Amino acid sequence: MKQHQLANMREHVEAIRSIVGLLSEQKFDDASTVAHSKLGLTPEMQSMCNMFENADFRELGFAFHQSGDDLGEALKSKDVNTSLRALNRTMQYCVQCHATYRQ
Ligand code: HEC
Numbered sequence: 001m002k003q004h005q006l007a008n009m010r011e012h013v014e015a016i017r018s019i020v021g022l023l024s025e026q027k028f029d030d031a032s033t034v035a036h037s038k039l040g041l042t043p044e045m046q047s048m049c050n051m052f053e054n055a056d057f058r059e060l061g062f063a064f065h066q067s068g069d070d071l072g073e074a075l076k077s078k079d080v081n082t083s084l085r086a087l088n089r090t091m092q093y094c095v096q097c098h099a100t101y102r103q
Contacts, residue, residue, distance in 0.1 A: 001051070008048065015039050016091065019071075023083055031083070032075035039068025039090060057101055064093035 015038035022031035036042075041062065049061040067090040074086035 005048070011038060012094070016087075016094075019075075019087065023075075023080065023087075026078075028075045028078040028083070032072045035068055035072035035075055035090075039065065040072055041065035041069055054101075057097075060093065060097050060100075064090070064097065067093055 015034055018034050018038075019031045022028075022034065042065075045065050046062075049058055049065070052058045052061065067086070071083070071086040071090050075083050077083070
């Protein structure tokens with residue numbers, strides 16, 4: 001379980017990197033697909049987050065994935081500033097959760 005979660009986390013970094021790269025090439029649609037499929041609240045992420053017993057942690061996880069979907073929508077605007085603002089919001093969750101929880 002722990003290994004699975006850490007593997008998930010490493011995929012999150014890769015997703016962010018990929019979104020930043022696509023954004024720099026103005027590939028908004030591809031970036032949006034990555035945001036929704038890798039950071040959004042997919043059924044897989046939903047069931048993963050549901051396994052956590054700590055309610056605050058779970059809620060933060062859901063809020064984070066919701067922000068991933070918001071990011072996917074922001075990217076569809078094809079506006080760099082709108083997209084960066086949404087990316088910043090999503091990454092605030094990475095920072096906030098890591099600052100609060102340790103294994
Ligand atoms: C809801 C909480 C939460 C959110 C949101 C979250 N993480 Fe994590 N992350 C964790 C926890 C807990 C660990 C394990 C920390 C530890 O072992 O001390 C972790 C570990 C990691 C690791 C280390 C993986 C390893 O192999 O050791 C990386 C990288 C990481 N997260 C990236 C991210 C990125 C990037 C985001 C945002 C896109 C993110 N995380 C969002 C909770 C979260």
